Amino acid sequence: MPTECLFRDDSYLKSCSARVVSLTEQGGIVLDRTIFYAISGGQPGDTGALTTEDGLHIPIETAIYTDAAKSEIAHVPAAGSPTLKVGDAVTAVIDWDKRYARMRMHTALHLLSAVLPYAVTGGSVGDIESRLDFDIPEAGLDKDAITAKVAEMIAANASVSSRWITDDELDANPGLVKTMSVKPPMGMGRVRLIEIAGLDLQPCGGTHVHATREIGTVRVTQIEKKGKQNRRVRLALA
Numbered sequence: 001m002p003t004e005c006l007f008r009d010d011s012y013l014k015s016c017s018a019r020v021v022s023l024t025e026q027g028g029i030v031l032d033r034t035i036f037y038a039i040s041g042g043q044p045g046d047t048g049a050l051t052t053e054d055g056l057h058i059p060i061e062t063a064i065y066t067d068a069a070k071s072e073i074a075h076v077p078a079a080g081s082p083t084l085k086v087g088d089a090v091t092a093v094i095d096w097d098k099r100y101a102r103m104r105m106h107t108a109l110h111l112l113s114a115v116l117p118y119a120v121t122g123g124s125v126g127d128i129e130s131r132l133d134f135d136i137p138e139a140g141l142d143k144d145a146i147t148a149k150v151a152e153m154i155a156a157n158a159s160v161s162s163r164w165i166t167d168d169e170l171d172a173n174p175g176l177v178k179t180m181s182v183k184p185p186m187g188m189g190r191v192r193l194i195e196i197a198g199l200d201l202q203p204c205g206g207t208h209v210h211a212t213r214e215i216g217t218v219r220v221t222q223i224e225k226k227g228k229q230n231r232r233v234r235l236a237l238a
């Protein structure tokens, strides 16, 4: 059963009420709705807890999709947690400080991809450091110069917004795909676009801050050569 993903429309929700709709064979808890971001696109699943009206407390270690279509989310409880039943009402709470840092980090990676307009071959959002891998034949990248350009974009306080677009709308607007830094996945019916006003437009399912100044200070910490054409650029929050 598809989970209502509240974090997609409002990434600032810290808690929500929900109901247990099923339990997976591995012990995952599926709710009718959730604020837990499930691991995907290089961003880790949220941690937090589920609590019941009669005081049960279930620490959640991560959240994962149970299906390839990424429609249903299972909350993975810590070992030894009390068991819930289908129909139980719960309050879901995420570890907000951790999630907010990931939102800042993730949005900073969009800016990094705008500063370095090359094909992205991989990436991940970490709690200490994040990274993007670029397909760049020539090195010549300067940490301080990239840090300065990202800082400029953060200071501009550009707004970050999301919208859904159907495959048909995309087909009708080929110019849109051209302006995107990443090609959208087609054939799913619709695509979620993230736009950082004037700076970046790309399909993305992650969680972002509302405006770039919220990112704060970031620093490019390392640029590594990973193979002939690959450059790995690491970034950290100050």
Ligand SMILES: [Zn+2]
Binding pocket: 106, 107, 110, 194, 204, 205, 206, 207, 208
């Ligand atoms: Zn994103």
